[in-house]
Amino acid sequence: MADILIVDDIAENLQILQLILRNEGHKVYAAISGEVAMTIAQAHLPELIISDINMPNMDGLELCKLLKQSSSTTHIPVIFVSAERETDQIVEALEVGGVDYITKPFKPAEVLARVNTQLKLIEANKLAVRQQLSQVMNQMVVGIAHEINTPLGAAITASTHFDGVLTQLIESFDNQTLSAEQLKDGLDDSKQGVALCERNLQRVAKFVKVLKDIAQIERPTSSEPLNTISFLNDLKSAWSKQGVMLEISSVDMNFEADRDILLNVFDSLLDNSLAHAELIEGKALTIEVSIKDQNICFLYYDHGKGLQGITIDELLKPFITTKRGNSGHVGLSASVTANLIDSALNGTYHLSEQGRGLEWQIEIPINSG
Structure with a gap:
């Protein structure tokens, strides 16, 4: 009805x-x-x-x-x-x-x-929207399989080069021909190789995380009793350990939802703000919670500069990222987050810009199980 x-x-x-x-x-x-x-x-x-x-x-x-x-x-x-x-x-x-x-x-x-x-x-x-989202998810999996080859290949190449440098150093050491200059050059080479491996493997790790997030969309939800204040305090505590200021304004309300998926949604929003929003120093990221009929309404905004050079529709498309952040961003977090809200939490979302950065208005049923 x-x-x-x-x-x-x-x-x-x-x-x-x-x-x-x-x-x-x-x-x-x-x-x-x-x-x-x-x-x-x-x-x-x-x-x-x-x-x-x-x-x-x-x-x-x-x-x-x-x-x-x-x-x-x-x-x-x-x-x-x-x-x-x-x-x-x-x-x-x-x-x-x-x-x-x-x-x-x-x-x-x-x-x-x-x-x-x-x-x-x-x-x-x-x-039709759900079918389209499902199709997008399939495209994401195929896209990730393709995209992951580049950083993985670069990491393998760097590690192979690193192995070659170490082999030469060991041989020179064993032959007692290792000079100070050769050692310094070899260590410098090795340091660059390690850094290249690390950068590319971190990118691979991001794609693996996205795959795990996509798997959450399709898995059966496991709702449990939650409290808005307790849930947000746990979220705030976890992120404060990373030096992130999170301001909470919430009604005290009990509800039911899949805690892991809801945490995943906010972790993605926070992580994306830190990576791309050009935040104002000393300004806290904000979550406001209210009740609308039989729904819990979460309003998230970061006081950043909002979208630049990209529309909201483009933001929700896979493998498209803003021009604000680093080039290592995989361009999937917004589309995966939207799908988690819609499919896994049986909720709705609305994105807008009201002068406080990109705002996510998320509504989930008080009992989303």
């Missing part, structure tokens, strides 16, 4: 729609004006909005325009209601972003048919 917001300045119309929808098991929010509806929509993010067109002050058309201008509500479909059958009004309603319309007086069968059509479209879109 869905969360639906209905908007009408006439109480009787609200009551009729509430009765029709609640009898089908839907959770219904009601607003007597466009202004109230906007507040409710931003706070609760309903799956569908049914709004009267003709209302005083802010009419349904203006409400729809505002909804479509907000990044948090732009995805919510709007069905319009009007007593008028004038073609120009219906056309205008569809032009501002409406997906369908219902005429007064209400016919329960028509209302439910149009609502069900939109809900089926929403589910179909979610399914």
Whole structure:
């Protein structure tokens, strides 16, 4: 069943729609004006909005325009209601972003048919997104297998060269022909070889970690009772040992989720901020937690410079990285994190930039098991 917001300045119309929808098991929010509806929509993010067109002050058309201008509500479909059958009004309603319309007086069968059509479209879109994410995961695995060959090959080459240098030094030592200059050159050569091996093996290790993260997406979740304060304090303590300042603002709430996967999500976000966000010295990374209906809402931002030279859509694509960080970044953390939230935690995510760096708004069910 869905969360639906209905908007009408006439109480009787609200009551009729509430009765029709609640009898089908839907959770219904009601607003007597466009202004109230906007507040409710931003706070609760309903799956569908049914709004009267003709209302005083802010009419349904203006409400729809505002909804479509907000990044948090732009995805919510709007069905319009009007007593008028004038073609120009219906056309205008569809032009501002409406997906369908219902005429007064209400016919329960028509209302439910149009609502069900939109809900089926929403589910179909979610399914398409999941299938697309699954395809992306497969592409990632194939891509990683290809990408890992380069640093691994470089490390093997460096170690082979290192072995050759040591062999020559040992032979010279055994033959008592080893000079101080030859020893110094050999040690310098060896030091460079070790450094090259280390850099490339660290890159291989990053790819291996990503493979483990991808495996978490597909594995069965193992939910356990958690507390927001305790969970975040553990996260804060772990990262403080690495010298990272993490500021927490959270409601005290019990919930159920896969702890390892949730930790993985925040570890990835924090690690990515440290590597790429050009953080402000002395400014803490921030996690705010609130409750929205039956969801825990995590808001994460790092006060960094945000995305530069890349869009949010590009950030979520595999093997694409920002131009801010080091060249050793594998370009997979954002897409894997998004998949963990969507698939493993059965949640939703929204990325935006509000002047505090890249923001992740993550919602997971209070009971995500």
